[in-house]
Amino acid sequence: MEKKSSSNNKLIMTLLNGRTFIVLVILMIYFSFAANNFMTVSSLLSVAKHVALYGILAIGMTYVIITGGIDLSVGSVAGLAGMLAGGFIQEGFTIKAAGVTVYFSVPMVVFITILLGALMGALNGIIITKFNVAPFIATLGTMYIWRGFANIRSNGATYSSIAGYEGLGNTGFEFFGTSIAGTPIPCGVVILVVIAVCAGIVLKKTPFGWHVLAIGGNERAAVLSGIKADKVKIWVYAFSGFCSAVVGIIATSQLMSGSPKTGESWEMNAIAASVLGGTSMAGGIGNIGGTIVGAFVIGVINDGMTMCGVTEFYQKVIRGIVIILAVIIDQVQRNLQAKMALQARNENK
Secondary structure (H helix, E strand, O other): OOHHHHHHHHHHHHHHHOOOHHHHHHHHHHHHHHOOOOOOOOHEEEEEEHHHHHHHHHHHHHHHHHOOOOOOHHHHHHHHHHHHHHHHHHOHHHHHOOEEEEEOOHHHHHHHHHHHHHHHHHHHHHHHHHHHOOOOHHHHHHHHHHHHHHHHHOOOOOOOOOOOOOHHHOOOOHHOOOEEEOOOOEHHHHHHHHHHHHHHHHHHHOHHHHHHHHHOOOOHHHHHHHOOHHHHHHHHHHHHHHHOOOHHHHHHHHOEEOOOOOOOOOOHHHHHHHHOOOOOOOOOOOHHHHHHHHHHHHHHHHHHHHHHOOHHHHHHHHHHHHHHHHHHHHHHHHHHHHHHHHHHHHHOO
C-alpha cells in the first residue's frame, strides 16, 4: 500500500514539475481552434514579441523572488527607461550651465539607459537591505516614483519622433524593435535568449547563483556561512532594474515612440511568468528555463484572449486567477515534496 502511495506521489510530482509546459501545449491547441488566425506566422511572431518583453522582465523577477523578495517597480522602470531613451534621441541632453545640448549615438543612449535602470534597481536593494524596508513596500513606493518621473520627463506627453537625425548621428534606434536581418525572428527574442542563457548559467553554475539560492532557502544560515546577503540582494535588484531597462528600450523601439504609460501592470505578467515557471514565492527555488515557459504561457493567454475578443476587463480577472492558482499549485508541490522526503527517511530507517 505504501509503495502504491509512493508511486502515485511520484507521478503527481512529475506532472507538477511539467505543469507549465503541459498548460502551454493545451493553450496552443485551444486557441488554434478558438481563434482562426492564431496559428498564422504573423500572429505567432506577434506573440513572440510580447513573450520577449514578459520573459526578460520575468528573468529579473525570478532572481528577486528566489531571494524571498518581490519587485513591483519593474514596469515603471521599463516605462521610465523608454522615456529616457526617447528623450535622449528626440531632444538630446541639455547642459543648462553651458547652454549646450548633446546628442548621443544610439549605442550610448542604450548604455546610459540600461545603466540608469540598473541603478534604479540597486536603489530598491539599498532601501530593502540598509533600511530594513519590506520588499513589497519599498518597490511599491519606487513603482510610483519612477512612473511619476516618466510623466515628468515630458510633462505627460509622448515622444513620437525618435527616428533620430542623420546629421546628429543618432539614427538606428528602430533596430531593437524589428527582426534580425534576413530572418523573421524579432530582435527582442534574440536578446531574451542571450539574457536567459547567461542568467541560467550564473544561477546554476556560479558562486553568485548559489548564494542567491542559499539566501532564499535560509538567509540566516547563508549569513552564518559567510555569504554577504545584503550585497547579493543589491546586485539582484540591480539585475532586475537592468532587465526592466532592456524591456523599456525594446518596447519603445517596437513602437518608435516613447510613452509614459509603457509597462503599466507588466509587473503582474513578470510575477505570473516566474511563478508559473516554478519559482517559489517562499524563496530558494527557481529556474530560468521554467520562467521562459511561463512567459510563453502568459503571452499566449494574453494574445489568444485578445484574438478571441475577450475584453481587457475580463483579461485582468483571468490573469489574477492564473497568479493565484500558480501560487496554490506551488504550495501543493512544496507540501508533497516534504511528504515524499519524510517517507524516504522512514523507508531508510
